[in-house]
Amino acid sequence: MEKNSKNNRRTFLKDVAKASALTATVGLVSTSTALANNESDLVVSNNNEHTFLTFPYLQNLTSNSVDVMFITNNKAYSWVEFGISNLTQKAHTVSDGFVTAYNRINCIRLNNLEPNTTYKYKVVSKEIIEFKPYDLKYGTKIKSDEFTLKTPKLDEDEVSCVIFNDIHDRPYSFGDLLKVNNRPFDFAIMNGDMFDYEEDEAQIIRNLLTPCASLFANNKPFIMLRGNHETRGKFRSELKNYFSYPTNEYFFSFTKGPVHLTLLDTGEDKPDDDDEYSGIVDFDAFRVKQALWFEKEMQKPECKSAKYKVVFMHIPPYHSGDWHGTLHCRKVFSPLFEKYKIDLVIAGHTHRHGVHLPSKDHSYPIIIGGGPKKGNRTITNLIANKDKLEVKMIDDSGKQVGEYIVTG
Numbered sequence: 001m002e003k004n005s006k007n008n009r010r011t012f013l014k015d016v017a018k019a020s021a022l023t024a025t026v027g028l029v030s031t032s033t034a035l036a037n038n039e040s041d042l043v044v045s046n047n048n049e050h051t052f053l054t055f056p057y058l059q060n061l062t063s064n065s066v067d068v069m070f071i072t073n074n075k076a077y078s079w080v081e082f083g084i085s086n087l088t089q090k091a092h093t094v095s096d097g098f099v100t101a102y103n104r105i106n107c108i109r110l111n112n113l114e115p116n117t118t119y120k121y122k123v124v125s126k127e128i129i130e131f132k133p134y135d136l137k138y139g140t141k142i143k144s145d146e147f148t149l150k151t152p153k154l155d156e157d158e159v160s161c162v163i164f165n166d167i168h169d170r171p172y173s174f175g176d177l178l179k180v181n182n183r184p185f186d187f188a189i190m191n192g193d194m195f196d197y198e199e200d201e202a203q204i205i206r207n208l209l210t211p212c213a214s215l216f217a218n219n220k221p222f223i224m225l226r227g228n229h230e231t232r233g234k235f236r237s238e239l240k241n242y243f244s245y246p247t248n249e250y251f252f253s254f255t256k257g258p259v260h261l262t263l264l265d266t267g268e269d270k271p272d273d274d275d276e277y278s279g280i281v282d283f284d285a286f287r288v289k290q291a292l293w294f295e296k297e298m299q300k301p302e303c304k305s306a307k308y309k310v311v312f313m314h315i316p317p318y319h320s321g322d323w324h325g326t327l328h329c330r331k332v333f334s335p336l337f338e339k340y341k342i343d344l345v346i347a348g349h350t351h352r353h354g355v356h357l358p359s360k361d362h363s364y365p366i367i368i369g370g371g372p373k374k375g376n377r378t379i380t381n382l383i384a385n386k387d388k389l390e391v392k393m394i395d396d397s398g399k400q401v402g403e404y405i406v407t408g
């Protein structure tokens with residue numbers, strides 16, 4: 001895949017046409033890795049026919065709710081139809097008395113779900129072709145195929161996830177790495193640098209949403225954590241619109257089963273005043289803000305009572321050179337990891353995979369995933385229950401290249 005995002009209308013429409021064709025013809029598919037590699041078979045659509053630009057993709061799945069996200073090409077009124085045996089329920093978003101409409105990027109929460117239950121759902125969208133004060137005109141209505149999702153049970157005794165890092169605009173890597181992953185997972189974490197920089201919506205759709213939504217995210221949620229490359233490019237501020245975060249912050253924490261997970265946004269790798277950033281970043285203050293927040297999180301009963309505490313962060317505080325980002329993470333976060341006895345840090349950034357055991361510098365292990373070139377990519381999986389938390393790292397040939405176990 002080319003390093004730079006292609007930004008021309010023709011390529012975008014090809015992707016749109018492919019995504020639309022897939023949506024119209026198949027349900028759960030696993031063929032999306034071909035999307036960016038083989039465009040010659042795609043039908044180019046040059047009209048503005050109302051269409052989905054992505055499969056639906058899940059965020060924030062809990063025992064009783066989930067956010068279903070999807071994007072359309074034209075402004076529309078969109079909703080989700082869902083149910084256990086039939087799609088008898090309908091969800092749309094209401095805010096300030098308005099039913100959300102005349103928008104393209106949808107994030108629709110399904111509430112009051114039953115725990116440990118499989119739901120069927122589809123997304124529906126009605127184009128709005130004219131929106132005059134007293135005369136709103138609908139256009140084409142489209143429906144996706146039917147998908148499924150399963151809510152976790154209450155008080156889960158086991159939790160599992162896969163972790164991707166440093167994909168760097170290589171959409172085929174998601175499929176390549178999922179193929180070699182050898183364990184089931186409940187959700188995925190994107191641990192930073194999914195992109196080289198943020199250029200436009202087409203890049204986000206083509207290089208992340210389409211492969212992930214078609215491979216697994218219509219059925220299992222994922223979390224998008226920023227790395228030091230998501231902070232770059234003219235579309236950097238729009239990135240958040242495409243995901244749903246519990247507190248609308250890029251950093252947050254939650255407990256799942258026996259594990260308390262904290263996700264930190266480690267920001268840029270060079271000083272804020274580096275010429276490369278042209279005076280428009282302020283990450284030192286952002287990291288300090290997160291450190292203050294982290295200390296409060298650690299006081300919460302749900303964190304104190306968790307069997308395992310795991311931190312996800314793109315730039316690790318050690319084993320990643322001596323640039324400012326690493327050293328500042330070391331300064332503001334590492335003492336807190338020591339103080340609150342973090343069991344494990346999972347990171348990326350260096351493009352050199354490794355399991356770094358506790359040492360005189362850090363009493364917690366640091367697992368760093370590789371990437372982004374073929375032969376250097378890894379996927380990491382984590383499974384935890386009351387007896388142990390086990391992490392395995394697999395390279396893109398299927399070989400296990402790292403392992404760490406924390407006993408309960």
Ligand SMILES: [Fe+2]
Pocket residue numbers: 166168193227229349350351
């Ligand atoms: Fe990277």
